[in-house]
Amino acid sequence: DFLAALEEVPPAFGVSEAELQQCVQNHIIPFSPHIEQILADGKLYVDQVRQSSRTPVVSLLVHGPAGSGKTAIAATIALESEFPFIKLISPETMVGMTESAKIAEISKVFNDSYKSPLSVIVIDNIERLVDWVPIGPRFSNAILQAILVLIKKKPPKDRRLLIVGTTTERNVLDQMDMADAFNSQIYVPTITTLEGIDIVLQQLGLFSDAERKRTMSLLSQAGMENKIAIGVKKLLMVIEMARQDADKIEKFVNTLISL
Amino acid sequence: DFLAALEEVPPAFGVSEAELQQCVQNHIIPFSPHIEQILADGKLYVDQVRQSSRTPVVSLLVHGPAGSGKTAIAATIALESEFPFIKLISPETMVGMTESAKIAEISKVFNDSYKSPLSVIVIDNIERLVDWVPIGPRFSNAILQAILVLIKKKPPKDRRLLIVGTTTERNVLDQMDMADAFNSQIYVPTITTLEGIDIVLQQLGLFSDAERKRTMSLLSQAGMENKIAIGVKKLLMVIEMARQDADKIEKFVNTLISL
Amino acid sequence: DFLAALEEVPPAFGVSEAELQQCVQNHIIPFSPHIEQILADGKLYVDQVRQSSRTPVVSLLVHGPAGSGKTAIAATIALESEFPFIKLISPETMVGMTESAKIAEISKVFNDSYKSPLSVIVIDNIERLVDWVPIGPRFSNAILQAILVLIKKKPPKDRRLLIVGTTTERNVLDQMDMADAFNSQIYVPTITTLEGIDIVLQQLGLFSDAERKRTMSLLSQAGMENKIAIGVKKLLMVIEMARQDADKIEKFVNTLISL
Amino acid sequence: DFLAALEEVPPAFGVSEAELQQCVQNHIIPFSPHIEQILADGKLYVDQVRQSSRTPVVSLLVHGPAGSGKTAIAATIALESEFPFIKLISPETMVGMTESAKIAEISKVFNDSYKSPLSVIVIDNIERLVDWVPIGPRFSNAILQAILVLIKKKPPKDRRLLIVGTTTERNVLDQMDMADAFNSQIYVPTITTLEGIDIVLQQLGLFSDAERKRTMSLLSQAGMENKIAIGVKKLLMVIEMARQDADKIEKFVNTLISL
Amino acid sequence: DFLAALEEVPPAFGVSEAELQQCVQNHIIPFSPHIEQILADGKLYVDQVRQSSRTPVVSLLVHGPAGSGKTAIAATIALESEFPFIKLISPETMVGMTESAKIAEISKVFNDSYKSPLSVIVIDNIERLVDWVPIGPRFSNAILQAILVLIKKKPPKDRRLLIVGTTTERNVLDQMDMADAFNSQIYVPTITTLEGIDIVLQQLGLFSDAERKRTMSLLSQAGMENKIAIGVKKLLMVIEMARQDADKIEKFVNTLISL
Amino acid sequence: DFLAALEEVPPAFGVSEAELQQCVQNHIIPFSPHIEQILADGKLYVDQVRQSSRTPVVSLLVHGPAGSGKTAIAATIALESEFPFIKLISPETMVGMTESAKIAEISKVFNDSYKSPLSVIVIDNIERLVDWVPIGPRFSNAILQAILVLIKKKPPKDRRLLIVGTTTERNVLDQMDMADAFNSQIYVPTITTLEGIDIVLQQLGLFSDAERKRTMSLLSQAGMENKIAIGVKKLLMVIEMARQDADKIEKFVNTLISL
Ligand SMILES: Nc1ncnc2c1ncn2[C@@H]1O[C@H](COP(=O)(O)OP(=O)(O)OP(=O)(O)O)[C@@H](O)[C@H]1O
Ligand SMILES: Nc1ncnc2c1ncn2[C@@H]1O[C@H](COP(=O)(O)OP(=O)(O)OP(=O)(O)O)[C@@H](O)[C@H]1O
C-alpha cells in the first residue's frame, strides 16, 4: 500500500533541485515575522499531503507584488518537503515552444508525479505561462484550460501531490476562474518598514555599521517610514547599484526616495 | 426486439466503473434531506429510459456551486442504473488533445452507446470540456456544437440513452443555448446548516463526541447558524487540514469562520 | 423534355425515407386547426414546384419555438410530395466534420438533386448547421454563405427543387440575411389551449377517460387556460415522465404548472 | 494595332452565353420607362469601351433592392455588347471553394479577358462573393482586396474591358471603399405602380383580360396605389404561386396586400 | 568608393520603365501651378539622395484624394531621376498571393535595390498593399510591419535609396504610425478651378474652341466656379464618356454638375 | 570560476560590431549636458554587471521620441562596454520571418550570450519587433511573451548579462507589462534649445560661421526659442535637404519653422 510504495522510490527520483536552488540564490532574509509565518504555513500543507488519504491533492497559490519573493518562497517550501518528486514548471524553459508543446510538457510533469507516492510541483509565474497580456486582453486559453484541469485532477490511488503556484496577477487568475481552483492562497508582502530595510542591508554587507545607521537616519528624516513598499528583489538590485557608486549612501538613499 | 437485444449484451460491456467509483471516493453523506430527494429523482429518470419507447433519449443537467458534490451525485445515479453501458466523459482524460480529437472522443462514446440497448453517459464539468473562460469570453465553439447536437440526437431504433451532465456555470450554458437542450435540471446545494456540518464531522471522525459538541457550540456562538454555505468538498478539505494542527478545534472553527 | 426526364428516373432514387420517417416517430397529432392549415400550405408549394416552369426553385422556412414540431412537419411535407429525390441535411450526421467537409456534403446533396426532375431537400436546424452560438456571437460564415448561395441557385434546365428549412432562431437568420433568401415562411406554434393538451393526452393513452377528465379539470382550476404554451415535443416528454410515477395525475399536473 | 487584334480573335472566344442567358430566363419586361433608360445607358458604356483608347477599363455598379432584376439587366448589357469575350463571375459556381481558389478563379477571368481586345466581365452578387454577413460584420477581406485591385487594374496595351458588378448592398460596398472604385453606378428600382404590375401580369398570362381588370381594381380599392414596392422577381414568384390556387385572383391580391 | 560603384552598374539594371510609363499614359497636364511645384520638389529629393552621404535613405509620401494623379506623379519623379535602379511595387502584380509571398516580393525589391548605388522604389497604393478595409477595420499587419521596417532600414555602405509611396488614406497611415516613418509628404490636389478644367479640355481635344468656350460659360452660369473639386483621372473619364454622346456639351456639363 | 571563464573567451567572440557602428554613423553630438549624463549612467550599469555577482542580469530601457537618438545611444553603451559578447537584435534583420522564426532567432542570441562570462544584448525598436500597431491594437503576443521571459531569465552560474532595449512607445510597453520588466529606464530627449541646434549645425558644417549666426538670429526672431523640439535624426535630415537648395539659410529656417 501507500507506505510500501513510498519505500520503493529511489530517493533522488524526479527532483529538479538545481533549478529550485537557483531561485533562492540570495537566500530568504527574514525581514519581517510574516516571512516565518508563511514558511510555517507551507509546512502544514506539506504535512496534510503526507498524512491525509482523503485529500490526495492539495494546491496553494503564492501571490504578491512583483519582486516580493514569491518564487523564492515557493521553491523553499518545495525543497523543504523532501518529497521524492519535486519539479519546477517555469516559462523560462519553454521560450519559443508551441502552445501544444508547452501543454505536453506541463502534462508530462503531472503524469511523472503520479508515479511517486509523494510529489510537489511548483508552477512558477502562471500569468507568463499562459502568455497573459493586459492589452486585448490576450492569453493562451489552451494552456490555461490544461492547468485548470490538472490542478484539480485526482492522482491515482495511493499517490499524493502538493501543487504550489506563483503569480503577480491574482486578479487576473480570479477572472480566469483559476484562483478558485486552488485550495488555499498565501500573500507575500513587500518590505514596508525601515526595520525591514535595515535587516536586508545588514545581511548584504553594503555598509559598515556606522554607514548603515546614517543611512537609516537619512531615510527616516526624509519621512520614508510610512511610504516604503519595495519588493526584496528590487531592494537587492538597488543595493548592488549603489555598490558601484563613489558615494554609496547618497546613491542608495536617493534611489529609494525617488522610487 | 428491445428485450431480446437487452439479453444479448454481455453485462460488463462499456462500463467505466473504476473511474466513476473514484468520483465517490468519500461516499455520499446525507447531510440534508435534499440529497436523498435528488437521488430518488435520478432513479425516476433511469426508469423512464428503461421503460418508455417514446422518449428514447432523456437528458439531465446536474448544476450547483463549486464543490457541492455534483460529480459524485452524477456518478452515483449512473452507477446505480446498472445499465450495460455506463461511460464518463471528463476533461481530465483529454488534457492536451486538439479540439478535433476531443470531438472524436466524445462522438465515439455516443456511437458506442448506440450499440447497447440501455446506456448512461456522464458528461462531467461541461464548462471545462468546452474550454470556457469568462475573459473574452472564450470557449471552443466546435466542441460546444458537437455536444449540443449529440445530447438531442435520437439513438437508433430500440436503443435508449440517459445523459447526465454536470456544471458549475449554469448561466453560461444558458447563454450558449445548452441548458435548454437538456430535458431536466437538478440543483445540488451547499451545506447551509450547522446540522449538516455536524453530520459530516460525525462521519469523518475528526473529533471525539465531546470535541464535536464543543465545536458546534463555538460555531453557534459565533453566529454561523445563518451564514454557513460551504460545499461538501471544501468541508472535507477543511477537516483534513484541521487534522494536522495541534489544536484541531480552533483550526477548524477559525477556518470556517474566516471563509 | 421535362415529362420525359421525369419518367426516366427510377422511383426510389435518392430518397432518405428512413431518416425522415424517424423524425415523425410520434406522428403528427392535429392538436389545433393550424396544424392542418400548415400541411395544406405545404402541399401548395409542392404543387408549384411540380407545375410551374418559371420558378424552378421554391424555398420555405419552417420556424417556431423549440420543440414545437418543426422537424416533424418539414419531414411530413417532404415525404408527402412523393418526389423522386427527397433528402435530409441535418447537423446530426455531421458531428465532428470540418467546416469544409460539411460544405462539401451540403453541396453534394444539391448537386445530386439537380439530377432529378423533381426534388425536395430538408435543411434541418439551420442555426445548428451554421454552428450558431449567441455568445460572441459566433457561427461558421463559410457554411452560412454556402447555404445562402445554394438556396437561391437555379437548378439546370428542366430540373425543379423545393427546399424546406427549419429553425428556432428566425431572428438570427434574419440578421444573417438568410430569412430573406427564402421565398416563404411558415410559423409552427406551441400548444396554447387545454383542448390541445386534451387531444394529445387522448392520443398517447396515458390516462383512462375518467383520469383525463380529472386532469383537465385540475389544470382548469389552476387557471392554466390562459397560461399554457408548451411545445408538443416537451409535452410528450412530460407525459412519459408522468407515466413512471405512482401518482400519474399529480405528477403530470404539477409538472405542467411548474413549467 | 487595336483593330488588327480585334480581327484575330475567333468570335466565340470566352463567351459564357448559356449561363448569362439563364439569368434572363423570364426576359426583361419593360414595366416602366426606367428600364429602357437603364439599357440605353448600358449601351453608352459599351460604346465608350469600344471607342476610347484613353479609358481602357470602364466599370459600372448595378445596384438595387433584392429581386429588382439587377442580374438580368447586367446580363442583358453584357450579351448585347457582342464583345468577343463575355464572362460571368458568380458565387453560385464557387460554393465550397477555399478563399484562395476563389481568388484564383476571379483572377483567371481577368487575365483571360486581357487576351481579347474587347471584353465584358459581369461580377454578380458582390456581397455574396466576398462572403458578407452583417453579424460581426464578417466578410472575406482577401477576396474583397482582389476585386478592389482587379476592377481598377489597367489592361495591357490595346486591350479594353467593361466590368459590370451587381449588388443589393451598396451601402456595405461603400463602407468597403468598393462603390468608389467603380466609375459609374446604375440604380434598378422595384415596381412601384399598379401600371407596372399590370404590364407584368399581361406578359405572364396569369389572368384573362377580365380577371386582370378585376384584380387591378381590387388592388386599387385596397389603396395599394401608393404602397406598392415589389421586385419583379418576387412578383413573378407571387404570380406562379397564385396560379396553383383554386381562386387565383384572391390569392394574388391577398398575397400582394399582405407583403 | 561611391562614384566607382556608380560606374560599374549597367545602365538598364533593374528599371521597370514599361510599367511606370503606363502610369503616365495620359501625361501630366499642368492644370495648375501646384503641379509644377510638386515636380520641382520631387527633383530636390532626388538630388539629396544623389549627393548627401549622411542621409542614405530618403522617403516621400505622395497623398491626396482618389484619382488626383498620385501614381502618375510618383512615376514621373522616379523616371526623371534616371537612377540605375527604378522599381514599382504595386498591389496589381500581387493579386492572389499569400501574405508571406507579398512580403517576400517587397523585400526582394529592397534587397535588389541595395545592389545599385542609386535607386528609386515606388510603393503604389499602400492602403491596398496592406489590404486595408475600414470595416473592422482590417488590414495585413505582417505586410504593414515589413513596409514600416523597410522604409527606415539603412542601405549598406555606399548605397543610396529614394522611396516614393502613394496613398489615398493618409489618415489611416497616420494611425498605423506609417505616415511618421516617411521623411516628407507631398499633397496632390484635385482640380478646383474652371481654368484647370479648361486646360485639360484643351489638351484632350474633346471640343472645338467655340464649343469649349460655350461649355466654360455654361459651367460658370451654373455657379460651378466655387464648387468644383474633381480628380484629373475622373475628369478624363467624364470627357471620354461625353465623347460618345450625341450632345457632347450637354452630357459633359450635366455630368460635372451632378457630381 | 568567473575570472577564469572570462579569460578563456576569445576577445572577438560574438560581437556584432559592424552593425552597431552603423547605428552611430553620424556620431554622438553632445548637443546638451543630458547626453553626457546618459552615457555616464550607461557606464554605471556596465560596471554593475561586471562586478556584482548578486545581480547577474541587469536590464535598461532607452526610450524617447522618434528620432531622438535612442538607437545610437544604446549602441554606444554596448560598444563601450568592451564585453566579449555584444549583439544587436533588430527588426531590420527579421523582415518576412515567421513569428516562430523570429522567436528562435531572439532566443538564440540569449543562449549564445550565456556562453560568455560578460555580455550585452541590444534589443532595438521593441515595438516593431513585436509587430505593434495602434489600430486594433495588434501585436505578436508570442514574440512579446518570449522577450518578457528572456529579459528576466537568470543566466547560468558565473555568466552575466546587460540588456539594453530601445522604444518610442514606452506607454505601450507599460500596458504590456514590459516596461516593469526592465530594471531601469533612461529617457532620451529631443533638442529643445537654439544652442543645441547651433552645436549640431557647427558639427555638420552646413554653413559658414557668418551664415550660422544669421540663421540662429533668424530663428530667434521667429520666436523659436521656446518652441523647438526636434529629434537629432530629423535635424540631420533637414540639414541635408537644405544643403541641396540654392538658398540654404532660407530653406533651413523655413523648414524648422514649419515643423
Ligand atoms: N524574505 C525573502 N523572501 C523571498 N525572497 C527573498 C527573501 N529574502 C531574500 N530573498 C531573495 O530575493 C529574491 C526574490 O526574488 P524572487 O524571484 O523570488 O521574487 P518574485 O516575487 O518571484 O519576483 P517576480 O515578481 O519577478 O516573479 C531571491 O533572490 C531571494 O533569494
Ligand atoms: N452528499 C454528498 N453529495 C456529494 N458528494 C458528497 C456528499 N457527501 C460526501 N461527498 C463527497 O464529497 C466530494 C464531492 O466532490 P465532487 O467532485 O463531487 O464535487 P463537485 O461539485 O463535482 O466539485 P467541482 O465543482 O469542483 O466539480 C466527493 O468526494 C464525495 O464523495
Ligand SMILES: Nc1ncnc2c1ncn2[C@@H]1O[C@H](COP(=O)(O)OP(=O)(O)OP(=O)(O)O)[C@@H](O)[C@H]1O
Ligand atoms: N402536430 C404535430 N406537429 C409536429 N410534431 C408532432 C405533432 N404531433 C406530434 N408530434 C410529434 O412531436 C415531435 C415533434 O418533435 P420535432 O423534433 O419535430 O420538434 P422540433 O420543433 O423540430 O424540435 P426542436 O426545436 O428541438 O428542433 C415528433 O416526435 C412528432 O412526431
Ligand SMILES: Nc1ncnc2c1ncn2[C@@H]1O[C@H](COP(=O)(O)OP(=O)(O)OP(=O)(O)O)[C@@H](O)[C@H]1O
Ligand atoms: N424589367 C426587368 N428587369 C429585370 N428583370 C426582369 C424584368 N422583367 C422580367 N425580369 C425577370 O425577372 C427576374 C429578375 O431576377 P434577377 O435575378 O435578375 O433579380 P436580382 O435583382 O438579381 O435578384 P437578387 O437580388 O436576388 O440577386 C429574371 O428572371 C428576369 O428575366
Ligand SMILES: Nc1ncnc2c1ncn2[C@@H]1O[C@H](COP(=O)(O)OP(=O)(O)OP(=O)(O)O)[C@@H](O)[C@H]1O
Ligand atoms: N497633372 C496631372 N497629374 C497627375 N496625373 C495627370 C495629370 N494630368 C494628367 N494626368 C493623367 O491622369 C491620370 C491620373 O491617374 P492616376 O492613376 O495617377 O491617379 P491616382 O491619384 O493615382 O488615382 P487613384 O487614387 O485611383 O490611385 C493619369 O492617366 C495621368 O496620365
Ligand SMILES: Nc1ncnc2c1ncn2[C@@H]1O[C@H](COP(=O)(O)OP(=O)(O)OP(=O)(O)O)[C@@H](O)[C@H]1O
Ligand atoms: N547626441 C546624439 N544622440 C544620439 N544620436 C546622435 C546624437 N548626435 C548625433 N546623433 C546621430 O543621430 C542619429 C540618431 O538616430 P537614431 O537612429 O539613433 O535615432 P532613434 O531615436 O533610434 O530613431 P527612431 O525613433 O527612428 O528609432 C544617428 O545617426 C546618430 O549618429
Ligand SMILES: [Mg+2]
Ligand atoms: Mg517569480
Ligand SMILES: [Mg+2]
Ligand atoms: Mg465536479
Ligand SMILES: [Mg+2]
Ligand atoms: Mg427540430
Ligand SMILES: [Mg+2]
Ligand atoms: Mg441577382
Ligand SMILES: [Mg+2]
Ligand atoms: Mg494611384
Ligand SMILES: [Mg+2]
Ligand atoms: Mg531607433
